[in-house]
Amino acid sequence: MNIYVLMKRTFDTEEKISINGGQIEEDGAEFIINPYDEYAVEEAIQIRDAHEGEVTVVSVGSEEAGKQLRMALAMGADKAVLINTEDDLKEGDPFTTAKILVQYFKDKEVDLILAGNVAIDGGSGQVGPRVAAMLDIPYVTTITNIDIDGSNVSITRDVEGDSEMIKTSLPVLVTCQQGLNDPRYPSLPGIMKAKKKPLEELELADLDLEEDDVESKTKILDIFLPPDKSAGRILEGDLTHQVQELVSLLRSEAKVI
Amino acid sequence: MGKKVLVLGEIRDGQLRNVSFEAVAAGKKVAQGGEVIGVLIGESVSVLANDLIQYGADRVLTVEDAKLFQYTPDGYSQAFMAVVEQEQPEGIVFGHTALGKDLSPKIAAKLNAGLISDATSVEEEGDTIVFTRPIYSGKAFEKIIGKEELVFVTVRPNNIESLEKDELRSGDIASVSVSITDLRTVIQDVIRKVASGVDLSEAKVIVAGGRGVKSDEGFKPLKKLADVLGGAVGASRGACDAGYCDYSMQIGQTGKVVTPDLYIACGISGAIQHLAGMSNSKVIVAINKDPEANIFNVADYGIVGDLFEVVPMLSEEIKRLKAAQP
Numbered sequence: 001m002n003i004y005v006l007m008k009r010t011f012d013t014e015e016k017i018s019i020n021g022g023q024i025e026e027d028g029a030e031f032i033i034n035p036y037d038e039y040a041v042e043e044a045i046q047i048r049d050a051h052e053g054e055v056t057v058v059s060v061g062s063e064e065a066g067k068q069l070r071m072a073l074a075m076g077a078d079k080a081v082l083i084n085t086e087d088d089l090k091e092g093d094p095f096t097t098a099k100i101l102v103q104y105f106k107d108k109e110v111d112l113i114l115a116g117n118v119a120i121d122g123g124s125g126q127v128g129p130r131v132a133a134m135l136d137i138p139y140v141t142t143i144t145n146i147d148i149d150g151s152n153v154s155i156t157r158d159v160e161g162d163s164e165m166i167k168t169s170l171p172v173l174v175t176c177q178q179g180l181n182d183p184r185y186p187s188l189p190g191i192m193k194a195k196k197k198p199l200e201e202l203e204l205a206d207l208d209l210e211e212d213d214v215e216s217k218t219k220i221l222d223i224f225l226p227p228d229k230s231a232g233r234i235l236e237g238d239l240t241h242q243v244q245e246l247v248s249l250l251r252s253e254a255k256v257i
Numbered sequence: 258m259g260k261k262v263l264v265l266g267e268i269r270d271g272q273l274r275n276v277s278f279e280a281v282a283a284g285k286k287v288a289q290g291g292e293v294i295g296v297l298i299g300e301s302v303s304v305l306a307n308d309l310i311q312y313g314a315d316r317v318l319t320v321e322d323a324k325l326f327q328y329t330p331d332g333y334s335q336a337f338m339a340v341v342e343q344e345q346p347e348g349i350v351f352g353h354t355a356l357g358k359d360l361s362p363k364i365a366a367k368l369n370a371g372l373i374s375d376a377t378s379v380e381e382e383g384d385t386i387v388f389t390r391p392i393y394s395g396k397a398f399e400k401i402i403g404k405e406e407l408v409f410v411t412v413r414p415n416n417i418e419s420l421e422k423d424e425l426r427s428g429d430i431a432s433v434s435v436s437i438t439d440l441r442t443v444i445q446d447v448i449r450k451v452a453s454g455v456d457l458s459e460a461k462v463i464v465a466g467g468r469g470v471k472s473d474e475g476f477k478p479l480k481k482l483a484d485v486l487g488g489a490v491g492a493s494r495g496a497c498d499a500g501y502c503d504y505s506m507q508i509g510q511t512g513k514v515v516t517p518d519l520y521i522a523c524g525i526s527g528a529i530q531h532l533a534g535m536s537n538s539k540v541i542v543a544i545n546k547d548p549e550a551n552i553f554n555v556a557d558y559g560i561v562g563d564l565f566e567v568v569p570m571l572s573e574e575i576k577r578l579k580a581a582q583p
Contacts, residue, residue, distance in 0.1 A: 133334075217404055244574060256462070
């Protein structure tokens with residue numbers, strides 16, 4: 001089975017965000033595999049181990065994403081592909097990324113594509129379904145379970161807390177939701193092996209794409225931080241009094257009850 | 258010149274969701290004086306068309322087919338694209354719900370269009386419509402515009418105010434016929450896990466529990482408080498990881514991002530991971546035994562105390578108040 005994972009390098013979930021010159025400050029920040037993409041890598045490895053085949057992890061981004069691709073290889077993926085847009089693109093949006101990926105998949109035989117359901121930085125959740133739509137294959141988002149039997153696929157999907165049981169067939173693209181699995185930590189032998197695994201690097205020209213073909217459809221005008229909240233009020237006095245005061249504040253000051 | 262804007266109405270349990278009325282309000286802004294057309298898709302949906310009109314749509318188009326009784330990306334995209342082809346809109350607005358998130362990228366791909374997901378505000382700046390959307394799980398925001406004629410946006414529930422309902426308002430209701438071809442994904446069953454009728458992402462009030470709740474049993478007083486306030490119950494990752502509740506209740510970086518009017522955090526320490534999911538709530542109340550807990554740094558009001566003492570007292574006090582001055 002030819003299994004592909006769409007992976008994005010993102011800020012560590014615990015990082016504090018600051019802005020410098022209208023951009024998110026990246027200096028000194030820790031970067032990780034987007035947490036939802038980590039579920040995708042783990043699931044891809046488990047499916048390969050159960051059904052045989054090969055797992056290729058693909059990332060569109062900068063040179064630095066190589067580090068997260070090596071991490072995915074250390075977890076157990078077989079091959080990695082970095083589509084490096086650093087020199088070609090100043091800005092991109094989900095359309096840009098999807099278009100590049102679709103061009104990459106054009107001459108590939110694909111059985112299964114896994115992606116995260118959303119990236120925790122940009123937060124659009126568009127790339128997976130866009131890629132599936134452009135490749136004209138079905139997709140199922142926010143999955144919490146997947147079983148493959150021949151070309152039949154049974155999926156459980158999280159829909160705002162409810163579960164949908166879905167039947168579909170290969171080829172299919174799925175996006176992963178928390179609860180799908182517990183991603184493994186790379187083992188030391190895994191990390192050693194990863195160094196020898198292939199990491200192919202491509203640029204737009206290698207995919208016969210020009211900058212204009214993938215020009216973003218949206219434009220970011222400004223990035224800003226939410227206004228600082230002034231320190232809240234810690235109520236005082238005995239508990240009964242505090243509760244009464246809280247309720248009265250919620251009604252008369254905050255006007256929310 | 259105004260734009261012609263399509264707004265998808267989303268139906269749950271036979272009712273239009275609030276976010277659909279909010280989407281109509283957003284559609285009005287995108288239209289800049291142009292026409293807002295509500296779109297309803299399903300097996301039998303025309304009875305709800307007047308609701309969309311009363312909340313501001315100028316007219317409504319329905320697409321009805323037995324194959325559309327449940328949402329599937331293939332079925333709904335065929336239905337919606339039939340409307341797009343007929344109307345040639347210059348704007349499209351969906352709610353940023355499970356359905357909206359799933360369907361909008363497919364429609365955008367089919368139209369080779371840009372898509373601005375999860376907008377929390379829509380503003381006119383001169384002739385341009387500027388959207389604000391959270392990034393980095395709400396730790397920052399961006400202002401963003403579409404570069405092309407067609408503006409396509411999904412709006413986050415609870416952020417854009419719907420228009421006042423006008424029962425005298427009327428508009429044309431027509432159907433669009435489409436033959437739905439094969440559906441490549443088929444829903445075999447739906448398992449309902451969310452017990453209460455109030456959806457976390459649309460709830461005006463959320464009472465959330467953390468590790469301090471200590472057990473699944475410990476969520477009971479929180480549920481009672483939520484019921485008194487007509488709200489929903491949420492949880493921190495810690496509480497979910499500890500097995501006190503289902504992951505469907507999780508609020509945070511992984512999990513749901515919520516922006517209710519009132520968020521009551523009970524026994525939640527306030528890890529960054531959790532704050533990313535709720536810190537944009539309008540009013541935050543923290544109840545925690547530990548006066549040093551990080552949650553107090555984002556709270557508007559804090560009570561240092563045992564949640565098992567405070568929460569029931571709070572329920573009683575609010576009940577008393579509501580009985581006296583509803």
